[in-house]
Amino acid sequence: MSATSADTRPGRTTDPALRGPVARPGSRLLHRMVWLRLSLLLSAPLAWMLLVYVVALAALLITSLWSVDSLTSEIDRSWTFDNFRTLVDNEVYRTVTLRTLGVAVAVTVIDVAIALPIAFYMAKVATPRVRRMLVVAVLTPLWASYLVKVFSWRVVLSEGGLADWTGFGSPGYGLTAVVITQAYIWLPYVILPIFASLERVPDSLLEAAGDLGAPSGLVLRSIVLPLLVPGIVAGAIFSFSLTMGDYITVNIVGGANQMLGNLVYINAGAANNLPLAAAIAMIPIVVMLVLLTAIRRTGALDNL
Amino acid sequence: MTLSPLSRRVLGGLTFGVLALIYVPLLVVVANSVNPSQSMTWPPDGVTFDWWSRAAHSDGAREALVTSLQVAVVATVLALILGTLLALALQRYSFFGKDAVNLLVILPIALPGVVTGIALNNGFKGIMGVDLALWTIVVAHATFCIVTVFNNVQARLRRMGTSLEEASADLGAGVWTTFRLVTLPQLRSALLAGGMLAFALSFDEIIVTTFTAGQGATTLPIWILNNMFRPNQAPVVNVVAVVLIIFSIIPVWLAQRLSSDVEGVR
Structure with missing residues (x-):
């Protein structure tokens, strides 16, 4: 804008008394x-x-209380607890629920166990240059496609694949393969929050404890670990929830095994029983709600 | 606390060992793209580029790639707009129900994938009574991509403070002018980071996608899933996987560039 045109406009005067908006x-x-x-x-x-989203979630709850007419396969919109009764009574759903929870717990425990020493090395032992390099090394696989990672494990664990060739032997496609693959995929999601909370632990605290005569093991157990709880919980929630909601991995490397997600998918699609699918989906929702309320007290949710 | 040299070395060895292992499966996929064996037995007994040329001529893969790009672009644009509006509202104002809104944004990604998937599937099919198509995927993706933009923009707004915006308003600039000339330029790299994350999330998503995709809507992940189990298509899928691995290096490189820019400013 040229100076002359600016000056003619009332708002641009330098005299405060004349200045308009x-x-x-x-x-x-x-x-x-x-x-x-x-x-x-x-x-x-x-x-x-x-x-x-909110409407969809509410509708999901309502749909789980509906049923499907077995003759016309139309949705019957009268309220019933039949779906939930099926979930409780039918052995299949109990087995699959326990299997899903078992896999999720196994993946979470493995990931936390691997992430703790790695995050500790990154945050407290490595030099700043090495640390930056390691952060990039942890972050890079996050960008690689999820399916590519599952596919790569399918290839590694296949008959005559790398695992066979190394002599360790491949566990074959099954639950072990699912746990390995899921632990692999979600590991960065567990390392990062633990690393972040370790970075916030001041070095002086560890030095003070050492100067006062505490051996390393005691420092780790009674000073570092309590400060890490929020980070560990955040990472554990990630890996647990992500594993519980996954049904693609089990399709690709799980052999004939099924997880909750498979049952939801089959009932929503091929079996054409949306109400039952909705009821099955309530299981992970309830598990997550119970977990989150239990964890809320630790304050770990602020770190998510 | 002083760690003994031995425990330092053990920790270091463990860290580097695990991080190296993380890359082994990906490298195996890269190597297998030139493996002459169709069943990808290891070790490869030669080098062939047949799979690469077959992948280059695969119409299905190319169409799926275009579909995925379309979905990701539209979902990212929607997420950028909605996420930025939401971040501005939540970071600059306080109002009743703020915490609930905060939780609501995180929910689509915090709940297990099948839950979000079946909820939207049921919402579209059962409640709204529409057929699943391509746009239903876009709506689903935008819904869980909002949070990545929201997080990045909100963090930036918090660090920015309000003094520059107040100065702009004191000097007589209107609300829109302040946003365009003061707020937006400061948000640029946060928007880029959030948008990149949203794009990657959408481009790669498979679980919610399988629940919201219509008959003809084949995104690249769906194409990979459909073709992975066909013995004669598996090597082509392998080549597509290698291309995706190569592409995934771009955002890492960009992120490094961005963060070094930030350090340069400091």
């Missing part, structure tokens, strides 16, 4: 009315989340 009336209104600004900002994203 430069902004347009609409903008002035927005500036005065905080609630108007806020509702303009909030309306679109909130409407999206409510209409797409």
